[in-house]
Amino acid sequence: MIRDNKFFIENPYGRWVRDNLFSSSSSAFLTFFAGFMVIYSYRGIVGFILNPERMWTSVTYNMKLYMILAYPDEAMIRVWLSVGLALLLGGLSIGFYNSGKTISLGGIFQKLFTISAVIALLIALAPTNTNVIQNDGSIEVVEIIPQDVRMLILGPSLVLTLAFFFLKNIKIKSLFNTAKVNLTYCGLIIASLYFIKIPTISLDSSGERIIPDPFLPIASTTYIPWTILYVGMLIFFFIGSLLKNRDIKIMARLIPIGWFLCPLFIFSWIFKKPLVELNTVFSADIPSILVFGIIGFLIIRFSDNQSLGAYRTPINIGFLVLSVVVFLLPVVFIFKATMVLLLLLLVVSPAIATTKEGKRQLFIVWVVSLFVLTFLIRGASSDTMLVTPTGSIFGGFSLTWLLAIFGTYASFPLGLALALGRTSTLPVIRIICTGIIEIVRSVPYITWLFFASVMLTVFLPSGVEFNLIIRVLILTAFFSGAYFAEYIRGGLQSIPKGQYEAANAIGMNPFQRIFLVIVPQALRAIIPTLVGSVITSFKDSSLVAIIGLFDILRIGTSVIPAQSQPVAFIGRNLEQLVFLSFFFWVFTFVFSRRSMKFEKRLGLGER
Amino acid sequence: MSIIKTVDVKKWFGDFQALKGISMEVSEGEVLVICGPSGSGKSTFIRCINRLEQHQEGEIVVDGIELTNDLKNIEAIRSEVGMVFQSFNLFPHLTVMQNITLAPIWVRKKSRSESEEKAMELLERVGIPEQAQKFPGQLSGGQQQRVAIARALAMEPKIMLFDEPTSALDPEMIKEVLDAMKELAESGMTMIVVTHEMGFAKEVADRVMLFDDGLMVEENTPKEFFDNPKNERTKLFLSQIL
Ligand SMILES: Nc1ncnc2c1ncn2[C@@H]1O[C@H](COP(=O)(O)OP(=O)(O)OP(=O)(O)O)[C@@H](O)[C@H]1O
Numbered sequence: 001m002i003r004d005n006k007f008f009i010e011n012p013y014g015r016w017v018r019d020n021l022f023s024s025s026s027s028a029f030l031t032f033f034a035g036f037m038v039i040y041s042y043r044g045i046v047g048f049i050l051n052p053e054r055m056w057t058s059v060t061y062n063m064k065l066y067m068i069l070a071y072p073d074e075a076m077i078r079v080w081l082s083v084g085l086a087l088l089l090g091g092l093s094i095g096f097y098n099s100g101k102t103i104s105l106g107g108i109f110q111k112l113f114t115i116s117a118v119i120a121l122l123i124a125l126a127p128t129n130t131n132v133i134q135n136d137g138s139i140e141v142v143e144i145i146p147q148d149v150r151m152l153i154l155g156p157s158l159v160l161t162l163a164f165f166f167l168k169n170i171k172i173k174s175l176f177n178t179a180k181v182n183l184t185y186c187g188l189i190i191a192s193l194y195f196i197k198i199p200t201i202s203l204d205s206s207g208e209r210i211i212p213d214p215f216l217p218i219a220s221t222t223y224i225p226w227t228i229l230y231v232g233m234l235i236f237f238f239i240g241s242l243l244k245n246r247d248i249k250i251m252a253r254l255i256p257i258g259w260f261l262c263p264l265f266i267f268s269w270i271f272k273k274p275l276v277e278l279n280t281v282f283s284a285d286i287p288s289i290l291v292f293g294i295i296g297f298l299i300i301r302f303s304d305n306q307s308l309g310a311y312r313t314p315i316n317i318g319f320l321v322l323s324v325v326v327f328l329l330p331v332v333f334i335f336k337a338t339m340v341l342l343l344l345l346l347v348v349s350p351a352i353a354t355t356k357e358g359k360r361q362l363f364i365v366w367v368v369s370l371f372v373l374t375f376l377i378r379g380a381s382s383d384t385m386l387v388t389p390t391g392s393i394f395g396g397f398s399l400t401w402l403l404a405i406f407g408t409y410a411s412f413p414l415g416l417a418l419a420l421g422r423t424s425t426l427p428v429i430r431i432i433c434t435g436i437i438e439i440v441r442s443v444p445y446i447t448w449l450f451f452a453s454v455m456l457t458v459f460l461p462s463g464v465e466f467n468l469i470i471r472v473l474i475l476t477a478f479f480s481g482a483y484f485a486e487y488i489r490g491g492l493q494s495i496p497k498g499q500y501e502a503a504n505a506i507g508m509n510p511f512q513r514i515f516l517v518i519v520p521q522a523l524r525a526i527i528p529t530l531v532g533s534v535i536t537s538f539k540d541s542s543l544v545a546i547i548g549l550f551d552i553l554r555i556g557t558s559v560i561p562a563q564s565q566p567v568a569f570i571g572r573n574l575e576q577l578v579f580l581s582f583f584f585w586v587f588t589f590v591f592s593r594r595s596m597k598f599e600k601r602l603g604l605g606e607r
Numbered sequence: 608m609s610i611i612k613t614v615d616v617k618k619w620f621g622d623f624q625a626l627k628g629i630s631m632e633v634s635e636g637e638v639l640v641i642c643g644p645s646g647s648g649k650s651t652f653i654r655c656i657n658r659l660e661q662h663q664e665g666e667i668v669v670d671g672i673e674l675t676n677d678l679k680n681i682e683a684i685r686s687e688v689g690m691v692f693q694s695f696n697l698f699p700h701l702t703v704m705q706n707i708t709l710a711p712i713w714v715r716k717k718s719r720s721e722s723e724e725k726a727m728e729l730l731e732r733v734g735i736p737e738q739a740q741k742f743p744g745q746l747s748g749g750q751q752q753r754v755a756i757a758r759a760l761a762m763e764p765k766i767m768l769f770d771e772p773t774s775a776l777d778p779e780m781i782k783e784v785l786d787a788m789k790e791l792a793e794s795g796m797t798m799i800v801v802t803h804e805m806g807f808a809k810e811v812a813d814r815v816m817l818f819d820d821g822l823m824v825e826e827n828t829p830k831e832f833f834d835n836p837k838n839e840r841t842k843l844f845l846s847q848i849l
């Protein structure tokens with residue numbers, strides 16, 4: 001019957017359909033069943049979203065609340081600067097990494113074909129009517145997609161689908177610059193902010209709400225910042241491609257470092273507006289940079305000295321003890337943090353600073369990192385000058401972001417250290433690390449959150465006080481760190497013994513063996529797991545709503561549904577939940593797609 | 608003047624004695640082939656020479672340095688002694704070029720450009736200069752083993768150890784690796800080769816040894832070893848393998 005039909009044998013698409021969807025009667029059943037389920041849920045969701053009962057203005061009106069909660073209006077420029085910094089860096093990266101790569105016109109048409117075909121399919125399958133429950137409990141059927149609207153969308157998208165279908169097969173020689181194509185996509189997304197119009201709650205001059213809501217562009221209140229940002233992004237894009245064409249290699253290192261530092265800089269300086277007093281800068285920061293600069297210089301200068309060989313272990317242990325002591329002493333925080341950096345220098349210096357050139361470079365890196373660290377810590381540890389009703393400048397999406405980024409940043413090195421410690425041959429270190437990992441992992445995250453919010457203050461010495469967000473950050477670092485540690489340990493165990501032997505046989509010392517041969521392979525083996533756990537910690541960050549922090553979820557579930565001024569959104573829960581699911585989905589989806597590309601790029605070296 | 612000297616080396620794995628007293632000397636520029644049945648301790652012995660295994664009794668002196676637990680001595684000896692493994696053990700996350708330059712840069716502290724120049728020379732020597740930017744996973748077994756040889760040579764070792772370098776290879780790739788080793792032997796390198804390739808032993812070796820059950824049972828010139836073996840064990844071994 002179907003299977004023997006000429007169409008399914010001769011036509012390549014027909015063959016694909018036969019082989020993949022109807023290869024046997026049971027697979028045909030599964031195809032129909034799954035297809036039915038997908039279409040059924042899709043129609044349900046569309047019916048739900050377009051139902052006149054829904055009040056989507058409760059989401060759009062509160063967008064600012066969602067993103068930054070009660071961030072003061074007069075400091076809005078700082079929010080835009082934060083977004084801008086990321087966008088500019090994005091433009092620079094697109095320009096730098098993609099220029100030179102090309103995509104064929106056929107490839108573009110292929111994409112456009114897929115997009116228009118999906119649009120046509122979606123509109124064709126969308127339901128015409130939906131049920132609205134009346135006050136008296138009866139159900140009224142309401143038309144949500146009138147036939148003429150459906151035709152208006154379906155017609156052109158079908159035509160375009162067909163057109164792209166034929167165009168994509170034409171062999172056109174001309175190639176397009178991937179960078180420019182990507183930039184055009186970005187431009188289209190931003191342009192849609194101006195051109196797509198949605199019902200917007202507007203108040204007239206006397207403060208009365210205009211009814212019905214007028215249709216205004218999405219960016220009706222934020223024309224200017226978005227335009228400026230897009231122009232800035234364009235400029236940085238051209239700078240990026242210029243740098244690439246000039247073949248400035250150092251950028252390939254600076255851009256990732258920039259991405260790494262950008263959130264830290266945003267949170268500690270731009271978003272925060274720290275209150276920096278000049279006398280603390282002169283009494284703490286500058287002396288710290290000078291002192292540690294000199295100590296670092298001495299370490300780099302003498303660390304490969306042969307006659308020092310015998311004293312190396314005592315010196316390392318001495319520094320370790322010293323840094324623990326400094327950590328417990330009531331000295332400025334900058335000293336404590338730099339001490340940790342110094343320990344790191346002590347470990348890497350004998351491996352790197354062996355030639356004159358190596359010493360010089362390491363010293364430059366050391367001084368630059370001293371400055372960056374001091375600068376960031378000065379911002380992070382100073383009080384903010386902004387006054388907010390909630391007492392914290394972080395709320396909504398900015399809080400979610402803060403938790404996610406710091407959770408990842410802090411837990412990754414911590415996890416690596418714990419994993420290496422747990423596999424160490426020194427029993428004391430091994431026991432401590434195993435203990436930390438097991439204790440942290442055996443208690444649920446929520447319990448730890450309560451611990452952070454109520455108990456941690458009891459354990460801290462009197463006089464030491466952290467605000468709740470910092471306590472949560474420390475805790476999250478340990479919590480995800482412990483999980484990271486176990487994943488990394490799994491990766492370490494997957495490295496065959498021959499790799500250790502090969503590293504030994506070419507004369508590497510244990511430090512070089514671990515960090516040049518073993519750890520890179522272990523990390524690569526567990527990238528999918530690591531990405532999964534970053535995504536998990538991004539989503540789990542919404543649990544902080546339980547201990548009273550206003551993250552994006554809490555705003556959607558308890559703040560907005562209780563709003564009565566200036567517009568009543570009382571009880572508008574469903575809209576918020578749909579929006580939040582979509583919001584989280586977009587981020588995790590984009591993130592996991594990016595990481596898949598990343599994996600592919602790294603996968604080149606797989607055995 | 609002997610560059611490697613071992614005196615009554617004994618080695619136990621738990622209760623099991625893998626080496627039962629091996630005394631031998633290798634002089635500079637000599638090519639020594641070790642053969643013997645499976646489990647006779649050949650690998651264990653040559654792995655003791657660069658301290659991948661620790662011997663418990665006896666004495667091993669390499670290039671005038673005695674192998675003890677002193678970490679400095681071990682690292683010094685390892686950078687003098689190159690080793691090629693049966694399973695290649697290339698670093699899969701690095702390109703061929705990076706595999707070869709890793710140790711010169713980090714252990715020998717040479718500059719990158721100098722190391723890369725040297726690496727290209729070595730790749731040409733083993734016949735695969737065009738593979739420099741590939742990853743090990745993209746190469747055939749024979750090419751991988753030649754990269755492994757180049758990687759060991761990049762440290763400019765005085766001695767090269769080979770532990771069955773061709774056993775994991777398909778027959779058609781064995782020759783290319785043996786050719787590279789032959790060229791190396793002709794250039795005057797001191798080599799200890801554990802192998803079952805008797806053709807290689809006949810042609811290249813200065814001396815052939817037979818190990819059996821943790822002991823060295825015969826030591827001879829290749830000609831004598833194959834044509835006129837003294838020991839019954841050798842005769843038995845040769846009759847099985849040839
Ligand atoms: N790590 C180890 N632990 C315990 N026993 C070992 C270990 N390594 C080797 N042995 C034992 O020591 C003996 C000698 O092993 P070795 O690998 O040196 O043999 P070989 O001569 O190289 O054999 P083959 O030709 O199969 O490689 C074997 O009986 C082996 O089982």
Ligand SMILES: [Mg+2]
Pocket residue numbers: 649650651770771
């Ligand atoms: Mg062996």
